Amino acid sequence: MESLNFIHLDLTNALYLFLVGFVGGLVSGFIGSGGAFVLTPAMMSMGVPGIVAVASNMCHKFPKALVGAIKRAKFGQVDVKMGLVMGISAEAGVLLGAHYQELIKQHFGDAGSNLYVSVSFVIILALVGGFVMRDTIKSYRSGVMEQEKPGRLALWVQSIHIPGTMVYFPSINTRISILFTIPLGFATGLLAATIAVGGFIGVPAQIYILGMSSLMASATELVIAFVMGVGGTIKFAWNGYVDVRLAMIILGGSLFGIQLGAIGTTYVKPFMIKLVMGVIMLTVLLSRLLVIPVYLSQLEWIAPMEAASISLLKNASFAIMILALVLGAGIILVAMIKGRKTVAEQPVLLKKAA
Amino acid sequence: MTPHTKTSNSFVPVIGWGSASVALYFLLFRYETQILDWISQGKWFFIIPILIAFSFSIVHGKFTGEFWKYMGIHAKH
Numbered sequence: 001m002e003s004l005n006f007i008h009l010d011l012t013n014a015l016y017l018f019l020v021g022f023v024g025g026l027v028s029g030f031i032g033s034g035g036a037f038v039l040t041p042a043m044m045s046m047g048v049p050g051i052v053a054v055a056s057n058m059c060h061k062f063p064k065a066l067v068g069a070i071k072r073a074k075f076g077q078v079d080v081k082m083g084l085v086m087g088i089s090a091e092a093g094v095l096l097g098a099h100y101q102e103l104i105k106q107h108f109g110d111a112g113s114n115l116y117v118s119v120s121f122v123i124i125l126a127l128v129g130g131f132v133m134r135d136t137i138k139s140y141r142s143g144v145m146e147q148e149k150p151g152r153l154a155l156w157v158q159s160i161h162i163p164g165t166m167v168y169f170p171s172i173n174t175r176i177s178i179l180f181t182i183p184l185g186f187a188t189g190l191l192a193a194t195i196a197v198g199g200f201i202g203v204p205a206q207i208y209i210l211g212m213s214s215l216m217a218s219a220t221e222l223v224i225a226f227v228m229g230v231g232g233t234i235k236f237a238w239n240g241y242v243d244v245r246l247a248m249i250i251l252g253g254s255l256f257g258i259q260l261g262a263i264g265t266t267y268v269k270p271f272m273i274k275l276v277m278g279v280i281m282l283t284v285l286l287s288r289l290l291v292i293p294v295y296l297s298q299l300e301w302i303a304p305m306e307a308a309s310i311s312l313l314k315n316a317s318f319a320i321m322i323l324a325l326v327l328g329a330g331i332i333l334v335a336m337i338k339g340r341k342t343v344a345e346q347p348v349l350l351k352k353a354a
Numbered sequence: 355m356t357p358h359t360k361t362s363n364s365f366v367p368v369i370g371w372g373s374a375s376v377a378l379y380f381l382l383f384r385y386e387t388q389i390l391d392w393i394s395q396g397k398w399f400f401i402i403p404i405l406i407a408f409s410f411s412i413v414h415g416k417f418t419g420e421f422w423k424y425m426g427i428h429a430k431h
Contacts (some may be wrong), residue, residue, distance in 0.1 A: 006390050059403050063411030240396030242403040266430040271357040
C-alpha cells in the first residue's frame with residue numbers, strides 16, 4: 001500500500017477545523033445533516049488531498065451522528081427501525097454513487113467530476129430546497145407552525161398495501177411498504193456519495209413522502225447518517241485514506257455542537273427545522289452555481305476564463321458556503337434562546353394569572 | 355424545567371470526562387506518526403480509525419453532554 005503524505009497540522013488549522021466542526025455539528029444536531037458539506041473544501045484549502053478530505057470527513061460523521069442520535073432518542077424523536085431500513089439501502093446508494101464518481105473522473109478528469117458534483121447540487125437543491133422553503137413560508141403565513149400533518153402524497157403512500165412488504169414504523173404509527181423506503185434510502189446514499197449531504201434528500205423525503213414529522217425525520221436522519229458513515233469509513237480506511245487526526249479534531253468541535261443542536265430541537269416550533277434546512281439549501285445552491293462556469297471553462301466547453309476570475313469565483317463560492325452554515329447556526333441559536341426565554345417566563349406568567 | 359439553574363449540576367463529571375477526553379487527544383497526538391503509519395497501510399488496519407472514532411464518541415460525547423448540563427443548557431421536558 002502506497003503511503004500517503006498526511007499534512008503537517010498546526011494549531012491554527014486545528015482551531016479552524018474545531019470551529020467549523022462545532023458549527024457543522026450544531027446544524028446537524030438540529031436538522032439531522034447539513035454540516036458536513038463545508039468540511040471537505042475546508043480541509044482541501046489546507047492542502048489535504050481531496051480523497052483524504054472526503055475520507056476524514058466521513059470518519060467524523062458517523063461518531064457524531066451516533067452521539068446525536070442517542071441524544072435525540074432520549075427526547076423520543078428517533079425511529080430506529082426506519083433509520084436502519086433506510087440506512088442499509090442508503091449504503092447501496094453510496095456504493096453506486098462512488099462508482100459513478102470514479103467513472104466520471106476517469107472520463108472527464110477532476111473538472112468533469114467537480115462539474116458533476118456542482119450541477120447535482122444545483123438541480124437537487126433548487127428542486128428540494130425550493131419546495132421546503134415554499135412549504136415553510138406557507139406554514140408561517142397560515143399560522144400553523146406547531147402541528148404537522150402528512151400531505152396528500154404521504155397519505156397516498158401510507159394507503160398503498162403491497163403484501164409481504166409492509167412494515168410498521170412507530171414514527172408514522174402505521175404500516176408502510178418498504179418498496180417506498182428502500183428507493184428513498186438509496187437516493188439518500190447516492191446523494192451522500194455525490195455532494196456529501198444525503199440528508200438534503202433524506203429528511204424532506206421522510207417528511208413529504210413518508211409523512212413523518214420534521215422532528216422525527218431530522219432525528220432519524222442521524223441513524224441513517226451513522227449507518228452510511230460506518231460503511232463509508234470502512235471503504236475509505238480499507239484503502240488507507242483516513243487522516244484520523246483531522247477527523248477527531250472536527251469531531252471534538254462537532255460533538256459540542258450536536259449536543260446543543262439536539263437540545264435546541266426541544267425548544268422550537270417544528271417549522272423551524274424546515275426553515276433552517278431551506279435557508280441552508282438555497283444558500284449552498286447559490287455557492288455551487290457560481291463555480292459552474294469555472295468547471296465548464298476548464299473542460300473547454302465555454303471560452304477559457306482568466307486565472308483571476310477563476311480565483312474570485314472559487315473564493316466567493318467558498319465564502320457563501322460558510323455563510324450558509326453560519327446563517328443556519330444563527331437561526332438555530334436565536335430560536336433556541338427565544339424558546340428558552342419563553343419557557344423560563346412561563347412559571348412567572350402562570351403565577352400572575354393565578 | 356429549569357433552563358437557567360447552574361448550581362444543581364455537579365462539576366465532577368465534567369472534570370472526569372473532560373480529563374479522559376484530553377487524555378485521548380494527548381495519546382492520539384503523542385503517537386500520531388505510528389498511528390498514521392498503520393492507517394496508511396489500509397486493509398485490515400481499517401479497524402484502527404473505526405475504534406478510535408468510537409472511543410472518542412463515547413468519551414468526548416459524554417464530556418460535551420456533561421459540559422452543557424453544567425452550563426445549565428438542558429432539553430425542555
